Structures are given as C-alpha cells and as structure tokens.
Amino acid sequence: MNKPVGFSKPEIKGSGAFIPPKPKQLDKLCGVGDYVITNAGYVGILQKWNSDSDIASILSDNEIKEITL
Amino acid sequence: MTVISTQARNDAGNAIVDLIDQGSSNPNGYLEIRSGTKPANPQTGVGATVLLATINFSLPAFGNFSNGVSLANTISDDTNVNDTGVATWFRIYNRDNVAIIDGDITVTGGGGDIEFDNVNFITGGVVVITSLTGVMPE
Numbered sequence: 440m441n442k443p444v445g446f447s448k449p450e451i452k453g454s455g456a457f458i459p460p461k462p463k464q465l466d467k468l469c470g471v472g473d474y475v476i477t478n479a480g481y482v483g484i485l486q487k488w489n490s491d492s493d494i495a496s497i498l499s500d501n502e503i504k505e506i507t508l
Numbered sequence: 509m510t511v512i513s514t515q516a517r518n519d520a521g522n523a524i525v526d527l528i529d530q531g532s533s534n535p536n537g538y539l540e541i542r543s544g545t546k547p548a549n550p551q552t553g554v555g556a557t558v559l560l561a562t563i564n565f566s567l568p569a570f571g572n573f574s575n576g577v578s579l580a581n582t583i584s585d586d587t588n589v590n591d592t593g594v595a596t597w598f599r600i601y602n603r604d605n606v607a608i609i610d611g612d613i614t615v616t617g618g619g620g621d622i623e624f625d626n627v628n629f630i631t632g633g634v635v636v637i638t639s640l641t642g643v644m645p646e
Contacts (some may be wrong), residue, residue, distance in 0.1 A: 440633055444510050447517075451600070453580075453622040453640035460632035472513075472592060474630045484592060484630065495522050 465495060465506065477506045511646050517576035521644035522606075525570035525578060531604030539563040539600045540609075541586075543593035543633065550599065550607035552555060554589065561586040570631050570642055580640035584610040589633040 462476040465485070469475050473485045475497060483499030493508040512520070528537035544557030566581035598621075600609040614620030615627050622637070629635065 444608075446510060446512060447522075447645035449521060450643045450645070451609055451621050451640065452643060453637055454616070455622055455624045455635060455637040457595075457624055457626040457629055458634040458636070459630045460627075472631065474592075474632065483639075 517644040518573040521573035527608045528569040530595045531602045536567045537565045537569050537602050541595050541598050546597035550610050560629045561589050576644045578642040583637045586635040591628050592631045595627040
C-alpha cells in the first residue's frame with residue numbers, strides 16, 4: 440500500500456500598521472459611527488445619541504463612555 | 509519527514525505567488541482585509557464578513573524566491589479604510605478576482621500571518637503593510 444508523502448506548506452508572513460483618521464470634535468452634528476474627540480479628550484467611535492438629551496455614548500479603548508455636551 | 513531541495517522550494521514558491529499576477533481585469537493582484545470569521549479556504553466565499561481595506565500589489569506581486577523566501581514588491585497603502593471593524597483575516601486575489609491565499613490577522617505578537625500594531629480599523633484611516641514575505645519551508 441502506498442504511503443502518502445506530505446510536503447511543506449507555504450506561508451505568507453507580514454506586518455503592518457493602522458493609522459486612524461483625525462477625530463472630529465464631538466458635537467450634535469456628529470453621527471453614529473463617526474470617530475470623535477470630546478472636550479475632555481476621550482477619543483472613540485460615536486455609538487449613539489441618547490434621545491432628546493445632550494448625552495452621547497462613545498466607545499473608547501473598548502469601553503463605553505457617556506459624554507454630556 | 510519529507511525534505512525538499514532549495515530548487516524545489518524556490519520553484520514551488522514562485523508557482524504560487526505567480527498566480528497572483530494572472531488575469532487581465534485589474535492592473536495588479538490585491539489583498540483584502542476583512543473582519544469576521546475566515547472561511548475554510550480560498551474556494552469558499554467571504555460570506556457575511558466585512559471588507560475593511562484593500563491593498564494593491566505591484567506587477568509582479570513578489571520577487572523571485574531565493575533560499576525558499578520571497579519579498580513582496582512595492583505594496584500600495586489603503587488611504588481611506590472602507591469600514592470600522594476588527595481586522596481578523598485577509599484574502600489575496602489575482603488580477604481576475606480569483607482568491608489565491610487566505611491568512612489570519614492579529615495584533616503584533618498574536619501569531620497571525622500578518623500582524624498589525626492596531627487591528628481596530630476605523631473608517632477613513634490608513635492601512636500600511638510594512639513587510640510581506642512568502643516562505644516555502646524545506
């Protein structure tokens with residue numbers, strides 16, 4: 440019975456960098472998904488506006504932060 | 509254990525990376541960076557995974573293998589990331605949009621085939637591949 444012969448497997452190896460865009464100043468004109476910076480210096484992705492209030496939630500460093508404008 | 513000669517390593521490696529240059533629909537092969545779960549193999553569709561960035565190769569994409577190793581020729585940056593998400597895998601296509609190679613992406617030190625300093629991509633950002641090497645082991 441023939442025994443199968445295995446060959447080495449080719450590989451692709453690499454490295455890279457991600458440079459985030461310049462964040463927008465957080466204000467009421469910003470929309471969900473925008474990359475924003477608050478007056479307090481928190482930087483992250485706008486998750487939601489809390490309805491009829493001046494409170495926004497952003498995701499920063501994997502943490503939701505509520506921001507009052 | 510099977511061991512192949514350096515000549516065999518080089519020829520096998522060249523045969524694989526030369527596939528990236530095949531086709532005529534696009535000026536060059538390219539690499540897509542996606543979020544979600546990597547499919548089982550390049551024959552499997554991308555499914556619901558999300559395209560975050562596209563990196564274009566030169567033509568040819570890679571130099572000739574030497575001692576079982578080949579460096580990619582100049583790779584373009586993606587200066588406007590498509591979507592926000594966590595980069596988890598990549599797929600390399602030839603010039604006719606045929607998938608050739610899939611691989612994992614992790615943060616630096618995570619053991620991925622391509623490691624990024626930051627895998628949390630954000631719409632509008634810039635993606636740079638700083639090195640890309642093909643390796644055909646013995």
